[in-house]
Each structure stands twice: as structure tokens, then as C-alpha cells.
Amino acid sequence: MKTILTINNLTKKYGKLTAVSDLSFTIEKGNVYGILGPNGSGKSTTLGIILNVVNKTSGDFQWFNGTTTHQALKKVGAIIERPNFYPYMTAQENLKLVCKIKEVPESKIEEKLKLVGLWERKNDKFKTFSLGMKQRLAISSALLNDPEILILDEPTNGLDPQGIHQIREIIIQIAETGTTILLASHLLDEVEKVCTHVVVLQKGIRLYSGRVDQMVASYGYFEINAEDQSKLTSLLNNHEAFGNISHTKSGVLNVILTQDINAEDVNKYLFENGVIVNHLVKKKESLEEKFLQLTSQQS
Amino acid sequence: MKRLLEIEFIKLWNSRSSRILIISYFALLSLISILTTIDFSFGKIQFRLAEQGIFNFPYIWHINTFIAGVLKIFIAIVIVSMMSNEYSNKTLKQNLIDGLSKKEFVLSKFYMVVVFSLISTIFIATVTLILGLIYSDYKTASIIFTDTEFLLSYFVKLVGFFSLCLFLGMLVRKSAFALGFLFIWYILEWLFFGLLNYVLPDNSEIPGKIFKFLPIQSLSNLIKEPVSRFNAVMTLANQVGEDLTRDYTTHWYEYTIVIIWTLFFLFFTYITLKRRNL
Missing domain, CATH: 3.30.70 (Alpha-Beta Plaits)
Incomplete structure (x- = not known):
């Protein structure tokens, strides 16, 4: 099976606080992974490190058998916490910019905006969008390069029930196409519903790593x-x-x-x-x- | 490089406030021509600026680049606020996640600065040439193209100053604070100069020598004030017996100092970003 990401003994300290402690796990192609943990357990920090925005203290990680992180990220789609776009630009202009960064043709924009149901709003400025629409735009942006792995950090955080439902539908739809997904969440039913594998974190320490069904496998x-x-x-x-x-x-x-x-x-x-x-x-x-x-x- | 410039251009041009600032910057640059129409009248003396020889080649190269240099503060606002917006909108973080490296991010800003300085230089060269051809008393090619090195000084000066702005924007993150910091830096250089003068014995050359190595001072040394070179002023000074013959040319070491500062700012912009957790 093809390995997408390997993390070895990753540690991140903010002064005295250890956010991630000696974390190791591997991500294989085709599975849907959940990183589960209460708030402040080091989920976002871990994702920040592998996405090149947080500097690690020690340990290492490897994308796709050793390409540089910044090249690897062009094959990754990721959404961190809140959707971040230029508020003064329209949905289409924002995606155009992402196309340039990821070096993919702009023809992808229409397809991906239609996928999340925002094609009609393509000429509206990002700042006029509701949170649910912003989050859907973020997903379409993350999918522009048809990523090998989609990383989602709390994708349904702060959304209303319809918004949560829409996002989950989209995630399940994407998972069905065989895209590997890494989903960080503190919502257990979310992970239970969509993930095949799970890593449980608390205070930066890994408590469990393996299949979801094996985790709950006990005699009851x-x-x-x-x-x-x-x-x-x-x-x-x-x-x-x-x-x-x-x-x-x-x-x-x-x-x-x-x-x-x-x-x-x-x-x-x-x-x-x-x-x-x-x-x-x-x-x-x-x-x-x-x-x-x-x-x-x-x- | 083309890709990085395109990225930066999309960000810049779609922002209405920076578009307005950039357009007003170029509008103000072309307004230098308004100087031609200025009429002073002190009682019976009619004083028309255009007729006093400020638009004579080669002097016009000097005065125009000097005046245009003052207007760069408009672009400083654009640069600093673009940088702080990247932080406050968290788009800097998103850019990196989307696959831009930290080096590429800094380079895309720097390329924009260079291209912008180039456009500004070409613009001011065109305006100056036109004004000169209309008003100059001397129009032979050899005189027209004397002192065009002021354009080079102007370009280097802009790149250096905007790199300083980039660095401050990256370091301080908030546009208002970064601009305030720029102002404080300027004052600090003068305070430092004053302090040296105070501490060291009178007539010592050391303060002046150290002073020209400081970043903002080295930038202003690239184009020295042109007023004392102006015919009318010279005539006046001669009458009161003062000798105003000065060295107005820009020396190679003055370029070198600014280029080193520019590289320094660029490097530390990158280091600041590299070490930061976003």
C-alpha cells in the first residue's frame, strides 16, 4: 500500500508547554483517518507542522517518500480551522490565486465550485458569504488540485445543522472517490461516521492509533x-x-x-x-x- | 518568477484601497508638471518657477527624482498594509498550506517591489523628459542625457526603502504600528546622530561618517537635496559670499551601502517568517 505521510517522534514545545509529544503514525493511501482529541490536545499543532506553518521542536515527518514539504503540499488539499481567503476578492478570484499557487489550470475552478454548490455565487466577494458558504469555498479550493490527501481541521466547527450536514455529505462524497482524508475533530460521531482509522490524542500524547472498529472492539x-x-x-x-x-x-x-x-x-x-x-x-x-x-x- | 509576480498582482490589484493609493501615487507623480505653472509674486517681482531654470537639463533629473522620492510614502502604506492583511486574514498561513514556500512568499513580495520601483522609475523618466523638452533652455542630446544616473539612484532608493517596509510589515504585523515604527526609526537615527555630535568633540568627522551608514540616511544620500544647486539660490548665495559648491553625485559606496541594507532587510524578512509559528 502506498504511504502518503509518515510521522516519527514528532514533538512541539511552546516554551514550557508540550503541545505534541513524541507522536508517530503513518497514513496509507485510500483510508479515511480521524485525529480525535479534546480541545487543546495538539491536533491543530500536528496538522500545522506537517503543513509547514508551525515549526517542529524535534522529530521528523515525510511526505510521499521524501519530496520537499512545499512540493508535497501541491498534492495536498487542506483546510485549517477557519476558511482563510482575501475578503475583498470574489470566490472566483480567490480560487484563481490558489490555482496559481498550486500550479493547476484555472479550468478546474468551475468544476470544483459546482461540486460545492457555489458556482452561482462565483462573482460575489468572499466577505459577503455566510460561514457555511465560506467553508464550502474552502473545500472547493482544497480540491482544486485533485489532491491525493485532503486534510480537514474541525470542518464543521461553528456551522448550523444544515451546514454540518452539507459538509459531511461533501466529505463522504469525496471519500467515495478514493481520496485519502485526514480529519481532525473533537466530535466523536463525526469521526465514527466517516473514518476508517483513528488516532486519539490527549495533551499531545498518542493514546490509540488503529482501525476504528478495532478500537471499539471489546466484549461489550x-x-x-x-x-x-x-x-x-x-x-x-x-x-x-x-x-x-x-x-x-x-x-x-x-x-x-x-x-x-x-x-x-x-x-x-x-x-x-x-x-x-x-x-x-x-x-x-x-x-x-x-x-x-x-x-x-x-x- | 512570472508565477510569483502573477500571484502578487492578483492580491494587489483586486484590493480597492491599494488600487486607489497606487493610482493616486502616479497621479501625484505626474502632478510634478504642475510646478511649471506656479507663479509667485512678491510685490513687483514676478517669479515663475518654470522660467527660473529648474526645468533645465540636466538639473531637472535631479530635482524631479528628489521630489518623486518623497511620494514613496504612499506605496509604503500599500506595502505595509498588504503585509499586515496577510496576517490578519490568515491568508499568509493559507498560502503556505496551499503550497507556496516561505521563501517564495517573501520573494513574490520582493519581486513586486522591484517591478513597482521599475515602473515608477520609467514613469518619472518619461515625465521628466517631456517636461525638460518643453521647458529646458538646453536641448542637445549630450546635455539631455547628462545626470541620468539620478534615475538609477531613484530606483535603488525605492527598492531599498520598500524592502525596509516589507521587513517592518513582516516584523510588526500591524500596519499602523509598522508605519509608526518607521517614523520612530527615522527619529532614532537623528537622535543617534545628535548624541554622537554631543558626546564627541566639535568638528569631529566621526558622527557624519557613521551617520551615512544608517539605513534611512543612506537612502537619502542616494539623491542629495537639489535646492542649493538651483541657479537662483546659487546666485543669491554668491551675492552674500557663501560658497555652495557641493558634491551632488552619488558615489559607488553609497550605492553599496543601500544594496547591502536591501539584502539585509530581505534576508531578515525571510528569517522572521521562517522562525514564526503561524
């Missing part, structure tokens, strides 16, 4: 309750399939599984030992729970 957990909670607890503790037991707010017990076991067998085991359950649900963890689990271990 039971929500369970009975009249005699103490007997239930001791029975569960004695069975090898059950791990950590915790109380939820509603008084129901949460039991993490350490091996695969179905609800029928649990019910049978408890009944045979004299406990009758009044609540029994088997659940799979969502990415959100897994994420909170991962990040709470650290803090």
Missing part, C-alpha cells in the same frame, strides 16, 4: 440489576467472564465483560444461584465511551 458490557444487589455483585465477582463493576446514576450495575458471554447464559447462571434479575441489557461500547475511557485513564 451488561447493564444489570436485581433486588438483592449485594448477592448479585458477589456472584458476578465470582464469575470469570465479568470484570470491573460500577454503579450508574440510575442505580443499575455496569459490568464490563472480559470474555464473550451472551445474556441467556448470564440469566441462567444468576437464576441457578438464586438471584432473579429485573434488568438485563447487553451493550456494545460506542466510540464515545471508549474515548472517554481512554482519556480518563490519563488525566
Whole structure:
């Protein structure tokens, strides 16, 4: 598989603060990657470094097997935080400028503006656009060079529900064409919906890196309750399939599984030992729970 | 190079405020010709500037480039505000992300400065030639083309000054502060000169020698003030017994000082950008 980006032991310090700490991961062609982390976890700094706008402290990264970063960026499309354009120029003029920078023909402009539904507004100044339109213009600008990888940093931040929906539709549409995508977000369902791979960051440290489905791959957990909670607890503790037991707010017990076991067998085991359950649900963890689990271990 | 210039041109020309400033700059340059129509009358004495010989070749090369040099502050505003807008609109960051290298970014601005200075030089050369051909008392080719080196001084002066503006714009990021800083720099040079004069014994040559190496002073040394060279003033000075014969030519080392400063500003504009986290 073709490697697009390799990051090795990347570190960035702002004075005493370490924004990114010893980060390594690889991006392969064709996958959709998510960088997940709370605000201030080093997502934007990492993207800033690989995009040549933030200077690294140590470590290194390599684009497309060793081309210079500035040449590589011509094969990359990227949007960082907010759409940045010249406010006094029209959509078309702004894209013309980007064409010159990326060295692609201006004929691409029409195609990409149509893709994001802004062709009718091509002669309007950027400053007259709504945030959703600005963000769509940014996406069309990032796509001008038909990039090998599209990098998006919080693309739906600050948008209204329609705007969020439009942007997600566009991202999914782009992913379907086989373009590699790197998406930084603190929104878990966003990552869960579009990404195949995920890197979880907290305070600049990598907590997880791998496939999304493997991250949430666990035996799941039971929500369970009975009249005699103490007997239930001791029975569960004695069975090898059950791990950590915790109380939820509603008084129901949460039991993490350490091996695969179905609800029928649990019910049978408890009944045979004299406990009758009044609540029994088997659940799979969502990415959100897994994420909170991962990040709470650290803090 | 063509690509970088095109990039810069799109940015510059689509901005209405810089377009207005540039157009007014050239309008003001051509207004030098208005000097011809100035009539002073002190009581009975009629004084028409055009008839006093300021439009005589080769003197006209000197006075026109000198006056035009003052107007460069208009372009300084354009340069500094373009640079600070790149920061405030975060387009500098976006340009780099889109694949412009930091070196290319600085070079595109510098090329623009050079091209602009060239256009301004050609413009002022044309205006001067026309005015001279209309009003000069001497119109032989050898006299017309004497002292045209002032055009070279003018060009070098503009490039040097605009590079200083680029550097300040990059360093300070806010246009108003950058222009203020330029003004303070100018004052500081004079303060420094005054201080040296104060500290060192009278008639010492050292302050003058050091002074001409300072950036703004070295720029103004490229075209020395032309007024004392003016016929009427000379005549007046001769009458009161003062000798005003001065050296008005620009020496090679004066060019060298400015060129070194220009390269210095260009280099530090680049270093400033390179070391900055955007």
C-alpha cells in the first residue's frame, strides 16, 4: 500500500508547554483517518507542522517518500480551522490565486465550485458569504488540485445543522472517490461516521492509533440489576467472564465483560444461584465511551 | 518568477484601497508638471518657477527624482498594509498550506517591489523628459542625457526603502504600528546622530561618517537635496559670499551601502517568517 505521510517522534514545545509529544503514525493511501482529541490536545499543532506553518521542536515527518514539504503540499488539499481567503476578492478570484499557487489550470475552478454548490455565487466577494458558504469555498479550493490527501481541521466547527450536514455529505462524497482524508475533530460521531482509522490524542500524547472498529472492539458490557444487589455483585465477582463493576446514576450495575458471554447464559447462571434479575441489557461500547475511557485513564 | 509576480498582482490589484493609493501615487507623480505653472509674486517681482531654470537639463533629473522620492510614502502604506492583511486574514498561513514556500512568499513580495520601483522609475523618466523638452533652455542630446544616473539612484532608493517596509510589515504585523515604527526609526537615527555630535568633540568627522551608514540616511544620500544647486539660490548665495559648491553625485559606496541594507532587510524578512509559528 502506498504511504502518503509518515510521522516519527514528532514533538512541539511552546516554551514550557508540550503541545505534541513524541507522536508517530503513518497514513496509507485510500483510508479515511480521524485525529480525535479534546480541545487543546495538539491536533491543530500536528496538522500545522506537517503543513509547514508551525515549526517542529524535534522529530521528523515525510511526505510521499521524501519530496520537499512545499512540493508535497501541491498534492495536498487542506483546510485549517477557519476558511482563510482575501475578503475583498470574489470566490472566483480567490480560487484563481490558489490555482496559481498550486500550479493547476484555472479550468478546474468551475468544476470544483459546482461540486460545492457555489458556482452561482462565483462573482460575489468572499466577505459577503455566510460561514457555511465560506467553508464550502474552502473545500472547493482544497480540491482544486485533485489532491491525493485532503486534510480537514474541525470542518464543521461553528456551522448550523444544515451546514454540518452539507459538509459531511461533501466529505463522504469525496471519500467515495478514493481520496485519502485526514480529519481532525473533537466530535466523536463525526469521526465514527466517516473514518476508517483513528488516532486519539490527549495533551499531545498518542493514546490509540488503529482501525476504528478495532478500537471499539471489546466484549461489550451488561447493564444489570436485581433486588438483592449485594448477592448479585458477589456472584458476578465470582464469575470469570465479568470484570470491573460500577454503579450508574440510575442505580443499575455496569459490568464490563472480559470474555464473550451472551445474556441467556448470564440469566441462567444468576437464576441457578438464586438471584432473579429485573434488568438485563447487553451493550456494545460506542466510540464515545471508549474515548472517554481512554482519556480518563490519563488525566 | 512570472508565477510569483502573477500571484502578487492578483492580491494587489483586486484590493480597492491599494488600487486607489497606487493610482493616486502616479497621479501625484505626474502632478510634478504642475510646478511649471506656479507663479509667485512678491510685490513687483514676478517669479515663475518654470522660467527660473529648474526645468533645465540636466538639473531637472535631479530635482524631479528628489521630489518623486518623497511620494514613496504612499506605496509604503500599500506595502505595509498588504503585509499586515496577510496576517490578519490568515491568508499568509493559507498560502503556505496551499503550497507556496516561505521563501517564495517573501520573494513574490520582493519581486513586486522591484517591478513597482521599475515602473515608477520609467514613469518619472518619461515625465521628466517631456517636461525638460518643453521647458529646458538646453536641448542637445549630450546635455539631455547628462545626470541620468539620478534615475538609477531613484530606483535603488525605492527598492531599498520598500524592502525596509516589507521587513517592518513582516516584523510588526500591524500596519499602523509598522508605519509608526518607521517614523520612530527615522527619529532614532537623528537622535543617534545628535548624541554622537554631543558626546564627541566639535568638528569631529566621526558622527557624519557613521551617520551615512544608517539605513534611512543612506537612502537619502542616494539623491542629495537639489535646492542649493538651483541657479537662483546659487546666485543669491554668491551675492552674500557663501560658497555652495557641493558634491551632488552619488558615489559607488553609497550605492553599496543601500544594496547591502536591501539584502539585509530581505534576508531578515525571510528569517522572521521562517522562525514564526503561524
